[in-house]
Amino acid sequence: MSNSHPLYSADMRPGRTEPMGAQVRDDGVNFAVFSRHAERIEVCVFDANGQQELQRFSLFGPHDGVFHGFLPGASAGLVYGLRAHGPYQPQEGHCFNPNKLLLDPYARQIVGRFEWRAEHHAYTLDHPLGTLSYDTRDNGPYALKARVAGPDRVSAACFNRPRHAASELVLYELHVKGFSQLMPGMPEALRGSYAALAHPASIAHFKRLGVTTLSLLPVQYCIDEPTLAAKSLCNYWGYNTLGFFCPDPRMATQRDDPSAMLAEFREMVTTLHANGLRWCWTWSTTTRPKAASRGRA
Structure with a gap:
């Protein structure tokens, strides 16, 4: 990730907790992501092709389980992914691993072609500890990304x-x-x-x-x-x-x-x-x- 020439000079501000996903409003984009057990969620901004990560912003919250933020100057077409920080306790059902870029479940536009790779797994494949192992590789270059859709103009x-x-x-x-x-x-x-x-x-x-x-x-x-x-x-x-x-x-x-x-x-x-x-x-x-x-x- 390179921050030598940041795409957005303004910092992420507190946003609205709804609607879910990324929504264009005013002169920026609002993000809202639900997670009951995450400790922190980051929005990772990519280039138009989704190949290079350019910037990261931490969302605010959670408020009633929703992490939120407003990015001034952002607009439709912004390509992004999510990274979730939290407990890594597979035996308890928690597999948070911020090394793994996640797709916004509310994405209306998706960028990239998916291919199964070992980097997508939170654990290391074929490791003696199985799912209790922890994979530190970044899957960002290979993961699908969301693209912010423009304001709805539906007849x-x-x-x-x-x-x-x-x-x-x-x-x-x-x-x-x-x-x-x-x-x-x-x-x-x-x-x-x-x-x-x-x-x-x-x-x-x-x-x-x-x-x-x-x-x-x-x-x-x-x-x-x-x-x-x-x-x-x-x-x-x-x-x-x-x-x-x-x-x-x-x-x-x-x-x-x-x-x-x-x-x-x-x-x-x-x-x-x-x-x-x-x-x-x-x-x-x-x-x-x-x-x-x-x-x-």
């Missing part, structure tokens, strides 16, 4: 979901990619994407079936389990969620542009609503990954 149509009586609901469960991958009349560039669900060919298909509500299989940001990655396989269904507030980039037409990806998802919702279609997402605790205490699924 009213996005929120105006159609109203249907319970007796009239017809649910259609689908996987975004699988549904449109081979659909007749779908432009090649849109196949398997959020935009494909909003395409006239898809809308006509839903109306022809009399569908009122789309039940989407997981569309949140997910990562592949290490057992799958080791076999060069992927979690097609997306039940290994990492970021509940960020769309899965695998189903976006511009997967390397977090802002465009979010806009595409919102446009999909707006178009569905405009055509009398509601949507929800499917989640099943019985099909989510089962991990051991070592964090391996």
Whole structure:
């Protein structure tokens, strides 16, 4: 980390304890992070590509379990991660290790491509003490980072979901990619994407079936389990969620542009609503990954 040329000359100030995550307000960004047992939480600012850590700021608190801070001069596009200080007592369920950069659980935009590495673990793999060991390597260069999203500019149509009586609901469960991958009349560039669900060919298909509500299989940001990655396989269904507030980039037409990806998802919702279609997402605790205490699924 280099502070020779700090990106922000102003210090972190006390902020608001809600909403959670990073929110643009006034002339800066407010951070709010919940942790019941952390002793200190730092916000680490990175360059635009998320490769180099530039500065660190300690948040204030906790107040009712929330650490908070306001960074003057910060704006949308800021790339950051979190480091949590606290007890390292795996036997008690506490695995705080500030050497490990953490992703903000409320991130709406995520930067980077995840790859399983030994540096991500709080303990040292294959150590005789197992999870009781303590890994001091910094995973910052390899960890996913959050990017501050701009102020919400969502059209009213996005929120105006159609109203249907319970007796009239017809649910259609689908996987975004699988549904449109081979659909007749779908432009090649849109196949398997959020935009494909909003395409006239898809809308006509839903109306022809009399569908009122789309039940989407997981569309949140997910990562592949290490057992799958080791076999060069992927979690097609997306039940290994990492970021509940960020769309899965695998189903976006511009997967390397977090802002465009979010806009595409919102446009999909707006178009569905405009055509009398509601949507929800499917989640099943019985099909989510089962991990051991070592964090391996």
